């Protein structure tokens with residue numbers, strides 16, 4: 001586990017973007033699963049501001065680790081957030097964008113998207129392998145859209161499942177633990193004091209009642225990009 005603790009959210013965005021740009025530069029094609037959330041938003045803004053030409057976006061295929069079951073123009077949509085903060089600002093071919101169809105029936109879309117991953121990505125032991133999975137972590141220790149109250153979804157046989165937000169009841173399509181842990185690289189983007197107790201519980205104590213604690217890529221390449229606020233309970 002590689003811990004990167006930076007002073008501010010902006011520095012998290014800067015350092016992660018350097019890591020991301022290096023990954024793109026050293027690969028022919030990259031299949032990357034994106035996350036929603038506030039920290040990815042800051043990262044997307046930085047990538048759009050600083051790496052429009054420094055990254056060859058034609059090498060990058062974008063997918064989502066999870067999506068809310070809403071239409072793509074809905075403010076709740078992770079896809080819409082990515083379009084607003086990144087996709088409309090960089091030159092990435094339309095055919096490289098593989099969004100989860102939030103407007104479709106959740107169950108049929110989870111099956112469809114699972115098949116998309118199975119056909120677009122290389123398979124390792126019959127599991128789709130991303131080059132990079134970007135994850136956030138909720139204040140409750142969820143990641144992607146696997147929430148503590150549905151933690152058994154993590155071990156589903158499927159590539160994708162339908163999850164439900166514990167408070168709003170909003171349905172989500174999410175990739176599962178086997179897909180996350182098959183990735184060559186996994187990067188958590190976690191900032192803010194609200195995350196600090198769970199960062200301690202997960203990073204320091206390995207408390208597996210939280211889905212984010214179950215992220216353990218077989219490749220061993222797990223990176224945490226944290227600001228000092230989120231890391232405040234693990235740094236002495």
Ligand code: 6PG
Pocket residue numbers: 035036037038039040066067068078135136137138139142143144145191
């Ligand atoms: C989502 C995200 C989710 C997010 C966490 C953290 O669809 O909401 O994929 O897993 O990463 O909720 O979000 P914040 O960084 O905004 O707290």
